[in-house]
Every structure is written in C-alpha cells, then in structure tokens.
Amino acid sequence: MNLAKLIEELLVSSRRHLGDKAAEKISQAIDMACKFHEKQVRKLDRAPYVTHCLQVAQSCLEWGLTDTEAVCAALLHDALEDAPPEMEPERHIREFNSNVLTLVEALSKIRSLQTGSGDLPATYRRILMAASLDLRVLLIKIFDVLHNSQTLEVHGPAKAKNKASLALIYVGVSRRLGIMELADTLIDYTLPHIMPMQYRRAKKTLDDLLKRGESSMERLSRNLDMVIGEGLAESFVIEPKKISDFFYLTEKPGTGRLLLVGWPAYRLRLLVEDDDTAWRVLGKMHSLFGPLPRHVRDYLNAPRVNGFRALTTRIIWDGHPLNIHVVRKADERANRLGVLAQWGVSGPDQTPYMRLLATLGDSDLRMSEVHAHVLPDMLDVYTPKGDRFTFPVDSVVVDFAYIVHTELGERCIGAKINGIQRPPEYPMADGDVIRILTSKGARPQRSWLDCVKTARARTLIKQALKNQEATVRGINRNAATGTFQLTSLTGQDILWSTCCLATPGMPIVGRLSEDGRWIVHCADCIKIQGSQWEKGQWAIQPGSEALLITFTVRHRAGALLEVLELLATMGINGQTIQGKGRTADIYVISMEMDGKKPAVLGKLLHELLRVSAVQEILSYGWRQPYDTKLAQSSSQRESHNQSRATQQNEFDNGESVL
Numbered sequence: 001m002n003l004a005k006l007i008e009e010l011l012v013s014s015r016r017h018l019g020d021k022a023a024e025k026i027s028q029a030i031d032m033a034c035k036f037h038e039k040q041v042r043k044l045d046r047a048p049y050v051t052h053c054l055q056v057a058q059s060c061l062e063w064g065l066t067d068t069e070a071v072c073a074a075l076l077h078d079a080l081e082d083a084p085p086e087m088e089p090e091r092h093i094r095e096f097n098s099n100v101l102t103l104v105e106a107l108s109k110i111r112s113l114q115t116g117s118g119d120l121p122a123t124y125r126r127i128l129m130a131a132s133l134d135l136r137v138l139l140i141k142i143f144d145v146l147h148n149s150q151t152l153e154v155h156g157p158a159k160a161k162n163k164a165s166l167a168l169i170y171v172g173v174s175r176r177l178g179i180m181e182l183a184d185t186l187i188d189y190t191l192p193h194i195m196p197m198q199y200r201r202a203k204k205t206l207d208d209l210l211k212r213g214e215s216s217m218e219r220l221s222r223n224l225d226m227v228i229g230e231g232l233a234e235s236f237v238i239e240p241k242k243i244s245d246f247f248y249l250t251e252k253p254g255t256g257r258l259l260l261v262g263w264p265a266y267r268l269r270l271l272v273e274d275d276d277t278a279w280r281v282l283g284k285m286h287s288l289f290g291p292l293p294r295h296v297r298d299y300l301n302a303p304r305v306n307g308f309r310a311l312t313t314r315i316i317w318d319g320h321p322l323n324i325h326v327v328r329k330a331d332e333r334a335n336r337l338g339v340l341a342q343w344g345v346s347g348p349d350q351t352p353y354m355r356l357l358a359t360l361g362d363s364d365l366r367m368s369e370v371h372a373h374v375l376p377d378m379l380d381v382y383t384p385k386g387d388r389f390t391f392p393v394d395s396v397v398v399d400f401a402y403i404v405h406t407e408l409g410e411r412c413i414g415a416k417i418n419g420i421q422r423p424p425e426y427p428m429a430d431g432d433v434i435r436i437l438t439s440k441g442a443r444p445q446r447s448w449l450d451c452v453k454t455a456r457a458r459t460l461i462k463q464a465l466k467n468q469e470a471t472v473r474g475i476n477r478n479a480a481t482g483t484f485q486l487t488s489l490t491g492q493d494i495l496w497s498t499c500c501l502a503t504p505g506m507p508i509v510g511r512l513s514e515d516g517r518w519i520v521h522c523a524d525c526i527k528i529q530g531s532q533w534e535k536g537q538w539a540i541q542p543g544s545e546a547l548l549i550t551f552t553v554r555h556r557a558g559a560l561l562e563v564l565e566l567l568a569t570m571g572i573n574g575q576t577i578q579g580k581g582r583t584a585d586i587y588v589i590s591m592e593m594d595g596k597k598p599a600v601l602g603k604l605l606h607e608l609l610r611v612s613a614v615q616e617i618l619s620y621g622w623r624q625p626y627d628t629k630l631a632q633s634s635s636q637r638e639s640h641n642q643s644r645a646t647q648q649n650e651f652d653n654g655e656s657v658l
C-alpha cells in the first residue's frame with residue numbers, strides 16, 4: 001500500500017478519535033518511525049518496513065485503543081531493534097516522551113546470548129510482566145501479532161506454521177482480556193497454517209450444519225415475537241458459530257485442540273434494557289421452549305473473569321440444542337471488545353486484568369507456566385462466604401488453596417467440597433463450595449505438580465520443594481557429610497538418569513532438582529560436574545520390585561523379538577508391554593518386568609542397549625509389582641475402618657479456613 005496514503009489515513013483516524021493536538025504528537029512519532037526505518041523493507045513484499053508500524057498503530061485506533069502514547073509506541077515499537085545505533089533511537093524517544101520509551105522497551109525482543117536471535121520465552125515473559133504495570137504493552141503486542149498474521153501465506157508451509165504458532169500464543173491473552181472478536185480473528189488467520197487438514201474438515205462440517213439449520217432458525221425468528229415487546233427484549237440476533245468457538249488452547253504455548261464440530265451451531269442473543277427485564281425474558285424463554293438442565297448461568301451478577309456479562313441458558317429447538325444469551329444493551333460491546341470497549345470514554349476498569357497478571361513477577365517461571373496463566377478459565381468455585389474464584393477446567397483443591405493464600409497451600413490436607421471431605425488432589429467442579437482444611441504439620445508434596453493447573457500453585461510448590469531441608473521419600477541425607485542413603489527404589493521423588501543408567505550395586509551420586517526430586521547418577525557419569533553432588537550408598541531392603549522401562553526401537557521385522565529373547569534368556573517376566581509410533585522409522589516401547597532381584601533387573605537395562613534394534617532408553621523407574629500392590633490394597637481396606645476415625649480427627653483438628 002502507498003506509504004503517503006497510509007500516513008494520511010492514520011492522521012485522519014487520529015484526529016477523529018483523539019483530536020488535533022494528539023494528531024500533531026502522532027505526526028511527530030510518524031516522522032521518527034520513518035527516519036528510524038529509512039531504507040528498510042519488508043521481506044514479504046519489499047514495501048517500506050515502516051508500513052508495518054503504521055498499520056499496527058492504525059489497528060490500535062480501529063479496535064478502540066484510543067490512547068496517544070499507545071499509538072506513538074505502536075509506531076516506534078521496532079525502533080530500538082532495527083534503527084542503526086548511530087541514530088540513538090533510545091535518546092530521541094526519551095526526549096519525545098519517556099512513557100512511550102518505557103512501552104517500546106517492553107515491546108523490544110530480548111536477544112539470546114548464544115544465538116543472537118530473539119529469545120521468545122524471555123520476551124513473552126517480559127511482555128506479560130510489563131503488562132502487570134501497564135496493560136497497553138500487551139495490547140500493542142497483540143496488534144503487532146495481528147498484522148503479521150495477515151500475511152502468513154507468503155511464507156512456505158513450515159515457516160508459516162511456526163509463525164502461526166507464535167501468533168496463537170496471544171489468543172489466550174486476547175480472550176482473557178475479553179477481546180473475543182480479536183481472539184477469533186487471530187484464530188481465523190493462524191489455524192489454517194497450524195492444522196490445515198483439521199481446519200478444512202471442521203470448516204466444511206460447520207458450513208454443512210449452518211446450511212441445514214437455516215430454515216430452522218427462520219422458524220425460530222418468527223416464534224421470537226413472543227419475547228419481543230414492551231417490558232421484554234428489544235431485539236435479538238441469531239448468529240452462526242465460528243471455528244474459533246470449537247477451538248481451545250492447550251498448556252503448551254502455540255498449540256491448541258480443535259474439537260469435533262457439532263450442535264449447537266447457532267447462538268441466539270436477546271438484547272434487553274436492564275437486569276429485571278433480562279430475568280423476565282429468560283423466564284419467558286424457559287416457559288416457551290424449556291431449558292436444558294445444568295446450563296443456566298447468571299453472569300450478570302457474577303461476570304466471567306474476562307468481564308463477560310449475560311444470562312446464559314440452552315434450549316432444544318427442532319431437536320437440536322441452541323445456546324441463548326440474554327444481554328443488556330450496555331454490555332453488548334464490552335462482551336465483544338472487553339477491556340477496549342470503553343477505553344476512550346472513561347478509561348477501562350483494569351483491576352480484574354491486573355489481578356490476573358499479578359503472579360507473573362517470578363523470573364523463574366517457564367514460558368509454559370506463564371502461558372497457562374492466561375488460558376481461558378472455565379470453572380467457577382466459591383468460598384462459604386460466597387467469594388468467587390475462577391480456574392481452568394480440571395483444577396484441583398490445591399490450586400484453590402494456593403490462589404487464596406500461600407500458607408493455605410503449604411498446609412493443605414484437603415477440603416470440604418459441598419460439605420464432603422476430599423483430598424488435596426481432588427478435581428473441582430463448576431459451582432462447588434469449598435472450605436480448605438489445613439494441618440500445621442502438613443507440607444507440599446511433589447506429586448501435586450502432576451495435577452495442579454495454575455501457574456501460581458506450580459511455582460509455589462516448586463519453591464517449597466527447593467528448600468534444602470525438604471525431605472525426599474526414599475532418600476536419607478546427611479547434610480554434615482554431604483552423603484545420602486537410597487532406602488527405596490520405588491520412591492516417587494527419585495529421578496533416575498538415563499545417561500548412565502544407575503542400578504543397584506553401582507557407585508552413585510545425587511542432588512536435589514529444581515522441582516524437589518532427587519536425581520541419581522552413576523558416580524563416573526560424564527555429566528557430573530561441580531560440587532553440588534552428594535555421594536550415595538544403596539540401603540534398600542530385600543524385596544520384590546518391578547522395573548518399568550521406556551525405550552525406542554527401529555521399525556523393522558523382528559525388532560521386538562530380539563528384546564523378548566533377551567528377557568527369556570535372563571528369566572525375567574514381562575508383565576505389560578505397550579508401543580506406539582514416534583516416526584515412520586522409530587517405535588516407542590514401554591515394558592514392566594519383574595520376577596528377579598533388582599540387581600538382575602538393573603543388569604537388563606545395560607544389556608538392552610546391546611540389542612541391535614534398540615536405539616535409546618528414554619526413561620526407567622521402579623515400582624511395586626502388581627501382586628504386591630494388590631495384597632497391600634487388600635490390607636489397607638481391612639484397616640480402613642479402624643483408621644477412619646483417626647483420620648477424621650486429623651481433619652477436624654486442622655485449621656478450617658474459608
């Protein structure tokens with residue numbers, strides 16, 4: 001697009017949204033951007049690079065970020081990275097506006113010292129941390145990503161998929177800020193490149209459903225006259241669903257899951273004047289069409305964490321479910337644009353969004369944990385006092401405890417959910433009323449890391465487990481001598497290293513990992529460096545353990561037969577075996593074996609690597625054989641009734657919180 005035309009359009013929009021004085025300031029920022037990016041061109045179309053900056057700034061205004069400093073920062077967001085050092089961009093931007101410089105610094109990439117290229121995890125973490133102080137940083141970044149996503153097709157399939165995955169990271173951020181239209185737009189641009197075949201199939205299925213439902217929706221619109229009129233709904237909108245309605249992000253950044261497309265394929269939105277009318281309309285819809293159980297939600301008085309307000313329900317129409325939203329006219333724009341809805345009127349209420357970003361101040365958070373913090377929440381639970389907390393689906397009691405207070409999480413021994421005692425790992429359900437139970441002697445368990453869903457809980461559990469005074473099940477440490485005894489092979493807190501395959505009888509060393517597990521290596525392993533490693537001794541009691549191994553084999557005839565022949569030669573029983581393909585040439589095999597002493601099973605590990613078909617051992621660990629676990633389970637059931645009273649006293653004597 002012509003550069004002069006883009007500049008003129010931006011200045012016209014600036015005058016319309018912000019006034020003449022602000023447009024003059026933005027004009028100065030345009031001149032600076034053109035100077036900093038002079039002679040630079042975009043790789044995809046050889047257009048002047050500054051056109052990208054102009055279009056990002058234009059998006060800010062068009063979507064509602066009517067803020068002079070934000071528009072200027074959008075124009076200059078790449079200046080510190082791309083401008084020649086002799087131009088001194090930092091000094092010029094500081095003289096122009098120090099607040100704009102702060103925004104631009106937060107938006108600039110962090111470079112990796114090893115590769116010199118952008119460090120995506122560090123940059124992503126810094127942007128979200130900066131957003132906890134100034135939300136404009138995050139919004140400008142989203143518009144930057146939006147513009148880059150519009151031209152993904154000019155890249156090859158592999159590069160386009162990679163860039164689309166990076167853009168997808170900000171879908172969760174947009175949804176969390178309530179900017180649902182922006183999130184939907186990002187999905188429309190990125191999904192065809194991330195999962196093209198799934199996208200095409202889903203799109204075809206949805207188009208077919210929408211076509212089949214057209215006549216049904218026409219009949220419904222004629223029946224809606226009964227809920228339109230004085231004292232009822234003022235108008236209604238029947239809107240088809242989009243692919244984005246069936247797409248959910250996963251915890252790994254840049255990935256998601258496209259659900260099977262099906263009914264309901266339409267959504268009915270009824271617009272009303274006030275709360276009282278909303279309830280009358282909802283009651284009228286229920287009396288006319290009948291609600292589906294467990295689908296009625298009051299988000300008028302208890303809005304979603306992203307600010308969404310409405311009464312929602314679901315009915316059956318023409319044999320298919322249909323989603324109903326009863327929305328006040330004052331909330332309709334905010335439900336689509338979230339934090340941007342009233343930016344230029346009275347300023348947005350940023351309090352809910354800042355609270356969501358407040359736990360990102362820990363620099364040790366991994367990118368996946370930061371990303372998980374902005375995933376869409378879909379689960380509301382309550383304290384006995386009626387306070388509401390929102391969590392990702394499948395969150396557990398410990399997540400709730402840590403969100404309320406760190407000490408509650410560390411002392412948590414369970415909860416009473418709707419009056420029923422549940423353990424710390426118990427998953428919460430939408431609408432649960434939860435009272436946390438604590439004990440002064442309780443402490444965080446490493447196993448909690450396998451079930452918690454919130455970044456805050458995961459981070460605080462890891463911090464507690466890093467404590468050098470923490471005990472590790474199966475390990476007796478002597479801090480004075482820097483030694484330890486390994487007392488159990490089956491301890492869940494023990495991490496067996498696959499680089500050297502430490503097995504009973506071999507000299508070993510160990511240390512505490514970042515997540516509170518005890519790492520075991522052979523004493524002569526080439527990866528052992530530094531003085532943090534402690535010398536260990538085997539002090540396991542004679543018993544029967546099963547060895548679980550996961551390894552890869554080359555996909556060729558007779559590959560698994562060689563492994564089975566090795567087991568037969570050593571007289572080892574194979575209890576279970578599972579396999580799945582990793583690539584066209586490699587299979588991943590998991591086997592559980594017992595029937596011999598641990599030393600013999602350990603020897604199998606080393607012999608397995610000599611089998612020509614075996615490529616590498618991915619992991620191994622020890623656990624009790626099935627027969628032993630069955631016997632223990634029977635014994636536990638016999639003593640359960642005797643211990644239940646004692647267990648009840650422990651709960652009742654604990655500190656009941658909330």
